[in-house]
Amino acid sequence: MNYKTLEGKIQYADLMKKYPQLIKSKRGRNGGTQAELYILLKIASMLDKDLVVEIYRVFIESQILIWRDVGGENFKELNEIINLLPDRIGQKNQGIYITISNIIRDKLDILDTRGYNKEEHNAFIQKTRSEYLKSLTDMIKLGFIKNYPELKQALMRL
Numbered sequence: 163m164n165y166k167t168l169e170g171k172i173q174y175a176d177l178m179k180k181y182p183q184l185i186k187s188k189r190g191r192n193g194g195t196q197a198e199l200y201i202l203l204k205i206a207s208m209l210d211k212d213l214v215v216e217i218y219r220v221f222i223e224s225q226i227l228i229w230r231d232v233g234g235e236n237f238k239e240l241n242e243i244i245n246l247l248p249d250r251i252g253q254k255n256q257g258i259y260i261t262i263s264n265i266i267r268d269k270l271d272i273l274d275t276r277g278y279n280k281e282e283h284n285a286f287i288q289k290t291r292s293e294y295l296k297s298l299t300d301m302i303k304l305g306f307i308k309n310y311p312e313l314k315q316a317l318m319r320l
Contacts, residue, residue: 224285
């Protein structure tokens, strides 16, 4: 099936109907369209050959998606271990998770986490963020950090 009109425009609605599990769209505030990488590459190749090469370079060669996912898992693990700190057991720690995330963003000069941001979508920054989170988790596990004030101090020293 051809997903381009005679004028060369891509028929996104048809693609979304054909691949609902791979392409998702949301209207309104914080809305947008997300697609699996392979579908993204296919659509990009229909638009512009140079664009598809750039997407391969950014997403595949730099392993940005791998580091983003590893960082996400490391963030979850750090949040879980924060809940086990003696001064945080039984507390609502959502604000602490956000504070830690914001401090790391400041340290890495991540300006914005909504939409496309050149700094946010840099594999080196994603890898560094992941390593910061893993280091903090390991320091808690090894007993070098015993409470939230010590965690915040360690974070500021990274």
